[in-house]
Amino acid sequence: MRDLAVDVRRLTRIYGQGRTAVKALDEVNLTVERGAFVAIMGPSGSGKSTLLNIIGGLDRPTAGEVYIGDVEVTALPESQLYQIRRNQVGFVFQSFHLSPLLNTLDNVLLPALPIGIDRARRERAIELLDRVGMRSRLNRRPGELSSGEQQRVALARALIMDPHLVLADEPTGNLDSRTGAEVIRLIEELNQELGKSFLLVTHDSRIARRCHRIVYLRDGRLCSAEEAGIEDVA
Numbered sequence: 001m002r003d004l005a006v007d008v009r010r011l012t013r014i015y016g017q018g019r020t021a022v023k024a025l026d027e028v029n030l031t032v033e034r035g036a037f038v039a040i041m042g043p044s045g046s047g048k049s050t051l052l053n054i055i056g057g058l059d060r061p062t063a064g065e066v067y068i069g070d071v072e073v074t075a076l077p078e079s080q081l082y083q084i085r086r087n088q089v090g091f092v093f094q095s096f097h098l099s100p101l102l103n104t105l106d107n108v109l110l111p112a113l114p115i116g117i118d119r120a121r122r123e124r125a126i127e128l129l130d131r132v133g134m135r136s137r138l139n140r141r142p143g144e145l146s147s148g149e150q151q152r153v154a155l156a157r158a159l160i161m162d163p164h165l166v167l168a169d170e171p172t173g174n175l176d177s178r179t180g181a182e183v184i185r186l187i188e189e190l191n192q193e194l195g196k197s198f199l200l201v202t203h204d205s206r207i208a209r210r211c212h213r214i215v216y217l218r219d220g221r222l223c224s225a226e227e228a229g230i231e232d233v234a
């Protein structure tokens with residue numbers, strides 16, 4: 001059994017063709033140990049979202065491989081990739097991506113909908129919402145929640161299928177610094193309590209500093225903090 005949550009090997013993603021082609025990722029190698037909390041930093045356009053999207057099976061690489069645990073996700077057909085995406089990986093986005101018509105509880109249950117929502121699943125959803133401090137807001141729709149509350153709901157949704165890995169793309173990007181710090185604290189606690197691996201993109205050095213490890217990207221390649229134009233915070 002491999003002891004890695006994620007193993008990325010020589011991952012390359014080229015968008016477009018010919019003269020307009022953009023190399024968003026250029027032979028990136030990255031491993032994330034089980035239970036690790038890893039930050040990704042880099043300037044806008046450096047490939048951070050592309051990397052997360054391919055790891056989570058939302059996008060396909062031009063070349064290279066991604067393993068989630070023992071499974072080479074980049075070798076899977078779409079039908080199986082879908083299951084990995086649903087069962088093994090949780091996503092948290094900058095803009096929350098909650099369904100505006102569903103209340104808090106139903107938003108958290110949404111990833112479980114295709115396999116059926118039984119009582120145990122509902123209880124788990126409520127437990128998670130309790131854990132992120134949203135138990136008293138089960139019937140509210142996203143429009144009736146603050147930004148920080150919406151991201152807490154999104155965090156509970158990311159955990160509903162009990163994934164090994166949570167991918168968070170600038171989860172505090174739409175939050176004020178205090179609310180952002182609260183969400184990060186929560187992510188830290190969940191990382192420690194549940195042993196989930198977190199891979200988190202952030203522009204905030206104070207947040208990155210709290211992670212176990214920081215990796216830097218520039219022009220689709222891993223680099224040093226200095227090369228990424230970021231003051232070394234480690």
Ligand code: ADP
Pocket residue numbers: 015016022023024042043044045046047048049050051
């Ligand atoms: P980051 O998240 O670090 O800001 P991205 O991964 O979004 O960077 O983008 C990396 C590079 O790939 C950028 O040059 C961006 O313009 C390009 N890119 C991203 N998505 C697409 C796409 N769907 N089509 C064409 N180019 C894209």
Ligand code: MG
Pocket residue numbers: 048049050169
């Ligand atoms: Mg991005």
